Amino acid sequence: MTALISINLRTFAAADPGPGGWQPVLDLAKAADAAGVDKVVVSDHVVFGENLEAYGQAELGGMAGGRQPTGPDGHWLEPTTVLTALGAITSNLRLGNNILLAALRRPVILAKSLATLDVLTGGRVDLGVGVGWQAEEYEAAGLDFANRGRQLDHTLAVCQALWSSCPADFSDDQLEFSRIYMQPQPVQPGGVPIWVSGTVNPRAMRRLARFGSGWIPWGDAMAGDMESHIGQMREAVAGYDRDPSGLGVVGTLPIVRTDDGVDLAATMDSVPALVEAGVTDFRAHLPIPSDAAEAHDYLAQVVAAFRPAASR
Template identity: 60%
Template sequence: MSGHPQISLQLRTFTDDADHDWSSTLALGRAMDVAGVDRVVVSDHVVFGENPDAYANPAVGGIAGGRQPTGPDGQWLEPLTVLTALAATTTRIRLGTAVLLAALRRPAVLAKQVSTLDVLSGGRLDLGVGVGWQREEYEAAGLPFERRGRLLDHTLEVCQALWAQQQAHYDSPELSFQGIHLMPKPVQAGGVPIWVSGTVNNAVARRLSRFGRGWIPWGPARDDLAGAIATMKDAMAGFGADPTDLQVQGNATTINRADGSVDLKATVASAVPLVAAGVSDVRVTLALPGDEQHAVDLLTELVVAFRAATR
């Protein structure tokens, strides 16, 4: 792992409240930026079917015991649009997806959107991707759910070709082109960093080996991060990759006091064993005050405590 551990938060861009004030959501993103949080991430669902219980089925990519945070008619903002708004209203925080269902987008159009956002944000974008769990989203996009892994790989192949090559060429069973120019290129050297979500398996290890700067562990991998990281790095090495600088996301445990307030010291203490296990990006989940300045104050205290505990 290179550099100091980073602290990240998810910005909730989904709700069952049809009258939610989205300006307050953007204000919380600004508060994270001001307070010194390293990365803010947003999640993705394009559409919902009427079987949200499938989220609890690991066989289709869900997580055992998991529960969707909204019903099918919940409000879910499109993540790249949200990150564009945040890019315009923040100055230093990194902006990420956790995770984008990248295969649902046409690859060349996604490459253009992501490159544009990287340029407008001054090179602050991280693209976290995954295959998802919901068959209905693929059906609504006219795509076969059973081929979602290959569709994701294809999407990433096209994006990286268009980002890296001045006269891009690409050939696969899904798509062929040559002499294609996509401008502007991403600001970041090597293109926008890709973080791959998934469990410990050969498909995810191969995807990380080909595309990934970072891994977002999913399912059982989150229960034994030290073991999972070692196993994943071994698998990546088996595919010819050098996993030495693999970045890994892990979730701190939020500790609340008896009165319901968050115990920041105890919460950041839970990050220490994660960092020792090889986690480079510690995700903290906590309820934030609606008032922007109060949120800045709480987050500043959190960041200071995190730095002290992990450096």
């Protein structure tokens, strides 16, 4: 599996950026596409309550000690809409979520939207999913926060049923249908690849084994010894009768900073060992210039340094 380099696009703001304020997102995606970056990902929140401290509570699904990057009145763009816009102005970038709160969407509509996007982009879509941390978001959607994992599994099962056969049949304790037609189906065989976010816990690992093409580590699994965390993931997934050898893994590109910025050569020195450990998608949190032309040139240098390091 060839290792990819990807970047997060900041599709949220603490306040209304005003007319044209989101144009830099589009410009950066175009620059990344032209520079040879493999993938861009975007984040998701639909609505907010006021209990933002919950983000720092790992037991709720947040990041221990973490802080939500905006207030409750922050502006967050809807991810699938953003990826559709990006797909129209790029040619090669894979377009993904980090993460989509898929359980908040009606499964049949989500399946249709992502299949449409996959067709229009020639099969460039990845679906990254997680359960989230905010009870108010589920409550506003009329869903039980305590059952969010079960609802996510249901959503993914419906999507995969509609993506993998036509007509499709489906039955679980929430929904039943038979001989349902949904066309077009995704270009990618088997449907849009699903990347499951979570710690190495039984529910997330069972979800990864059942639905996943790749793993997005969360919490403690994002830091420290990636080889150990990947080994734990693979052992857990194998316990659910799934061969983990073909699963992709997201990892953070370890940035080596200097007084003058980023030492690209030193940064890439850690890549071969991470590839050997199983990382297939390197998220690069870099100081990318705001000017589009400068962003292109900078990212082209990053890609040129990354490729040989990832193939050693």
